[in-house]
Amino acid sequence: MGEHVGAELELEVSNVAHGGVFVTRHEGRVVFVADTLPGERVRARVVDDAHDRFWRADTIAVLTASPDRQEHVWAEAAVDRAPGERAGGAEFGHIRPGRQRELKRQVLEENLRRMAGVDRPVPVAALPGPEDGTGWRTRVRLHADEDGRVGPYAARSHRVVEVADLPLATEGIRAVAPLGHRLPGAQGVQLIHPSTGGARLLPAGEDAGEAITERVGEREFRLDAGGFWQVHVAAAATLSDAVSRAVDGQLFDPAAANLDLYGGVGLLAAAVGDRFGPSTRITSVESSPRATEHAHENLADWVGATAVTARVDRYLSRLAGSASKAERARLQRGTVVLDPPRSGAGKDVVRSLAALGPAQLIYVACDPVALARDLGALVRNGYEVTSLEGFDLFPNTHHVEAVAALVRT
Incomplete structure (x- = not known):
């Protein structure tokens, strides 16, 4: 860990970068910041200073909000939670949909x-x-930690965080997701919701030899339950x-x-x-x-x-x-x-x-x-x-x- 990790900086965010982070500068050095958007002034905590050319930081407070900021669609991923407790997989959920696409x-x-x-x-x-970009995921993987707690990984980590909801998922997946349960000894679960047959739960990394049918227009496609299919x-x-x-x-x-x-x-x-x-x-x-x-x-x-x-x-x-x-x-x-x-x-x-x-x-x-x-x-x-x-x-x-x-x- 470098000498600047943990330092808090006030930053003016200028642009978007690939990977779901945003760009600013501090004393001439590029800083990539998560959970913000261009035009905002934020307080951010340095989490990585190992590179000579740039640092990485997490937003911990929004000082001047962009008009394109909205209440996060997933409460457990919002900026008012500690960075290490924010659920991963919805890193643009604090941005209004039209601005996301821009x-x-x-x-x-x-x-x-x-x-x-x-x-x-x-x-x-x-x-x-x-319009709010929820309810579209037909495939979700949840992980289990050594104590059997089930949930997604925290953003930019492999640490399981417990959540009360999965707002990006279809209603069917939300209904069968084992949130709040413990699965001792398991790696996790796969949740799938094909266009025919209803949502179901599979052990992580397995398909139990089961085939499913996906319908696209008038045509049907057979595939393994755990096989690849487009997620939206x-x-x-x-x-x-x-x-x-x-x-x-x-x-x-x-x-x-x-x-x-x-x-x-x-x-x-x-x-x-x-x-x-x-x-x-x-x-x-x-x-x-x-x-x-x-x-x-x-x-x-x-x-x-x-x-x-x-x-x-x-x-x-x-x-x-x-x-x-x-x-x-x-x-x-x-x-x-x-x-x-x-x-x-x-x-x-x-x-x-x-x-x-x-x-x-x-x-x-x-x-x-x-x-x-x-x-x-x-x-x-x-x-x-x-x-x-x-x-x-x-x-x-x-x-x-x-x-x-x-x-x-």
Whole structure:
């Protein structure tokens, strides 16, 4: 612990930074402060001074409030609680919803401009649901400490805090959440609320071999209860529509070697297939064998659709190194949809995509920095960004989803 940790500072907050914190300066040094917003004057306590270039601090009192500050949507995460007792997962809950989306837009645009050289507006759209951004989470993980107490982790820590409510969760999850109970010996619980079948509770890290059904429009998707699915109740439909719209129909070739990378149980491959018809050829690539099994079933309506269990980087590397001339031609006419994890696709995947040279890419991202890094590399390798949309899939948090379309120049 450094000599400044614990010191209290009065700070004028100037800007938003990636990661749900805000920027100010103290005696020339950058300080990243949580639980505030631009235009506020706060008293903050230093919690990390290990870096030469910046410190980190927690707001402990608001001296001059922004007009965009609101009563926190989650009482147990509010600034009037001690920082170590504030529940994590709602770090923007003290900011009115419209301002939250404006801040997310700013973070998206700044990172794209700085890292990718892409200078264009990226509006962030609200999803259907309550205006205050509550009631949307269909997946929640609660942890249990060594005494069996159940709750979320405190913000920026792995310490369990007990809470009386989960306002971001659906009503179904709130009804089955074991808040106030003890689970001795357990790691925690997963709470899921699929669009069919009602909310349920699973041991943390397990799915008990149970399959569930999620409905998106008129289509149903089977997946393991503990498997990945979009968390916001309206996210799957929103992203399916966004990806379908982002594909340039004049460049799309149903007979080409189209790919859905990090394909999960086939949600976005199905969105492409629904737009372009049952003869659409598309291969979903996913590292989880169970998800691939479900994708086979979920994509059965398209005679040219298939699902492959493979790591995306290795799959593309093999294609780039061994594809025949005819296969390369089909790949170059192809459309690639990719929805990587928060860390992004990364340099190996981008390098292989650039070598294969598909006609268009549809990149779905949940991290602005990873998106900007990968788009920058793709632009340097002969692609042009033709459209960008942002979506507020995670209200009352700093997270934001984006869908980018790129074409080969």
